[in-house]
Amino acid sequence: MADREDSITVPEFNCLLQTDPGLKKYEQDFKRRYELLKKQLSILEEAEGGFDQFTRSYRSFGVHRQSDNSLFFKEWAPAAEALFLTGEFNNWNKFSHPYTKKEFGKWELIVPPKHDNSPAVGHNTKLKVVVHTKDGERLYRISPWAKYVTREEKSVIYDWVHWDPPQLYSHIHPRPKKPTSLRIYEAHVGIASPEPKIASYTNFTHNVLPRIKDLGYNCIQLMAIMEHAYYASFGYQITSFFAASSRYGTPEELKQLIDVAHSMGIVVLLDVVHSHASKNTEDGLNRFDGSDSCFFHSPPRGEHLMWDSRLFNYSSWEVLRFLLSNLRWWMEEYRFDGFRFDGVTSMLYHHHGIGTGFSGDYSEYFGLQVDEDSLVYLMLANHILHTLYPDCITVAEDVSGMPALCRRVEEGGLGFDYRLAMAIPDKWIQILKEFKDEDWNMGNIVHTLTNRRYGEKCIAYAESHDQALVGDKTLAFWLMDKEMYTNMSTLIPMSSITDRGMQLHKMIRLLTHGLGGEGYLNFMGNEFGHPEWLDFPREGNNQSYHYARRQFNLLDTDHLRYRQLYAFDRDMNRTEDKYGWLAAPPAFISAKHEGDKVIVFDRANVLFIFNFHPDKSFQDYRVGVEAPGNWVHDLKHAGNVLDTDCSARSTSPAEQLLSWPTRR
DSSP: OHHHHHHOOOTTHHHHHHHOGGGGGGHHHHHHHHHHHHHHHHHHHHHHSSHHHHTTGGGTSEEEEOTTSOEEEEEEOTTEEEEEEEEGGGTTOSSSSBOEEOGGGEEEEEEOOOTTSSOSSOTTOEEEEEEEETTSOEEEEOOTTOSOEEOOTTOSSOEEEOOOOSSOOOOOSOOOOOOSSEEEEEEEGGGOSSSSSOOOHHHIIIIIHHHHHHHTOOEEEEESOEEOSOGGGTTOSOSEEEEEOGGGOOHHHHHHHHHHHHHTTOEEEEEEOOSOBOOOSSSSSTTTTSSSOTTBOOTTTTEETTTTEEOBOTTOHHHHHHHHHHHHHHHHHSOOOEEEETTHHHHHBTTTTTTOOOOOOGGGGSSTTBOHHHHHHHHHHHHHHHHHOTTOEEEEOOSSOOTTTTSOGGGTSOOOSEEEOTHHHHHHHHHHHHOOGGGOOHHHHHHHHHOSOTTSOEEEOSOOHHHHBBTBOOHHHHHHTTHHHHSOBTTSOOOHHHHHHHHHHHHHHHHHHHHSOSEEEEETTGGGTOSSOBOOOOGGGTTOOTTSSOOGGGGGOTTBTHHHHHHHHHHHHHHHHHHOGGGSOOOEEEEEETTTTEEEEEETTEEEEEEOOSSOOOSSOOOOOSSOSOEEEOHHHHOTTOOOBTTOOSOOHHHHOOOOEEEO
């Protein structure tokens, strides 16, 4: 094995070593991973005619109408004894339409058209797969490849519904070019309305997209799109991987949402969950063929104890077909522009990150604790996506700090474009919970915001959906608490709590935006300090939708201070759009003064000066810059709302503006 690995060459490994020579010690690990990737690609070429064809398997699996209006059905159920198709089309006859067994656990069925040559299964009618097991069980299942599933109001189980409308939505607008500065608006369609109900794709298209455009975000990360039977799972317990959630509307309405976003120059990412799957059997993947494996490892390896979910077997050929085709489906059918991969840490390690801390020692990222099956799957997914779609964007949710996660596979990396800087929101929450204003440590804040691997791009964020959930608090709530209900009107004097809270809300976001990464993310509503937490309908709250909504109506009330926070977020993004600091090299930090509580840095020829001192302001403050030259205030683009002086209390907006100079 050692001789074979010595003969393997990672084509651009030296590029990785130039950035991080410390990885030389683990060269054999990188070689082995790269060899496994090349082996998979080689087998794909030999057995399937290449990955292009392999990843289009959604064109044959599930159900498809042929040119003669016959219907072709295909499933993979290796442990099944027999398969039958039943549904409204045959009055739920359990035996009239048997599948034919093929090689490698596959089953096929052709249903001819009716006498009038129309399809035997009509659009919007229900179907089920009847699985007979070797133990004599009869199971009713939804096809894993189902494109549309719905749930009747009084039922808890989802139904497979044949989606074949007479008029499919046709995309009009081309995909926007990949942004150089990625400004992400993390959004959930179902809560995107002030009304206490599940909001729709159409509502999002008409009422939310214009706000996102106005705010200056050029990317939307859509959560909870892949169908999930349990709404309160926030979309992370997937039951139907190829189905867009029907609780918000139809597949065609989601296509229109993405098309309209494209018309605004906004790219759209799907929050994709390939790290695990719901344990549901009747309307999920679990025990599809009656076995405890099929798409998953058998227990205990195939179960996630903390998430109470099933874990995929990434070494299985048909699982690779299913997951890689799933990515291709969302790119092709809905024209998403990329993915935020959820739960990457769980995928990368056999311990799934449970009860394990990461100190940054390289030995934690190599060796037997690494699940190389799933690691190579991620390499394969990124390689295929970026080969087929050069402008595709992939983001990894990884808390471990895996080296080379965001380096190209040709260098030995996993191929992601960005990783989430997950330590940053944790740091801000820790500071607000544990420290008085005068005890804030400027050096520690700067270290957290800049502690990232050189040459691997990060998405910085002050808070995401995690902090908005019930049981936690948003930054606005930590800062202002109950004052958000009583002191956000401009018709009454501003309290000291609200004054401090609004200043710090702005400063934390701008500092994170300017220093924390190569991209920026905000969760919907947090840009204007949404006054309530997020809690989905469940037994514990009497199935209430009161907290499962976003109160955009607060922005339409002229005298509420939420508009000021919104305006700051908008101008912050628009200013970045002009100067492009997210796409610039890391900042030059000239000051992190503990006594003055001042942070100074310049990036993309923009000088940032932050005064976090609770009661002291400064005039004629001398600061250092990376390059000599003349610096001027660009008030036209900074705007009076770009206030970076926490000590300025009850002064005019112009006096509050400490500094927003640019180099000329």
